[in-house]
Amino acid sequence: MQAQIVRNLGPAALWADNARSETAYSWSAPFDFVDAQDNPPTSCSVEECGHCKLYHPSGQYGAERNAEARVLILDHFIGGIGQPLHIEATEVGVNEIDVVCSGSKTKLHQVWAKSVFWHY
Template structure:
């Protein structure tokens, strides 16, 4: 399956972005947005608990640390983590369920989230790594194409053309459009600014509702519902414009908000 970064003006960087690896979700800004929203909703006790853990890995902020799981790609010591960024379902599945999820021998995102929750609650070693992986994987599962199909690598094999905000048409694929192009086109690439704005626009009732939804398989089910819509909307032109971004803008923004609140709730529960 999966992933990577952002539309820039420099052609070499554009090519590097679109044809790099298979393992990130929401691009680097998306993960940072989710974790910054989470940070702003953590109790002081929880912030004090996790701060030395992410700093142990060399990060100044929790938001930046949430990209560690992508930054270690290419390091052979961490190759075993690759399948943990996603979960596959059968191509003909009408809805996601735990029973039909294809979680390989080397794990998947739903199992990995559960594993690292247990690690953080019970283990006294490797806590920093578990924190960074859990926080990243919570972001992954809320990007819909991380709950999709093995046949096309979660949309990576579906070639698309995407028009950037300057009107230039760039080669891409369906997965990259959802990982990075949408965030860039919707002006969400400044993670600090985006997180502050998104967090301010979460109502108390939304926080309450999302906080109560702590079932990892529900999160996967929600993503798969969007995946079905994404595939149903593919047309023969295989091209998306800024109108496509506008159509999905509310969903993308809310999905980032939901992931941030759910992550905060999860981490706060560990210091209750």
């Protein structure tokens, strides 16, 4: 982990997006979004809340004993709670919607979670 991101929790919240592709953190990937079934005004349901699972299935918090990693993962989950695309039922948190941003092909979720954050 890079020491400079730990000094600012905003950029640190993005660390887990990259870390989840590493074997040690692969367990955290499904916790990044919730497929809510929202049909206002008649119904709204969430069968399983990924953001409520701040623990590794084995019972070890953060999957490691590394305190820095646990803080960064917790920061990511807290930062994600307010992300509107993290509670969208469409296309796995809109991770499967292709878009073009600043001339580059990417996914809508990546634009929202990373590009907008760093650009503005």
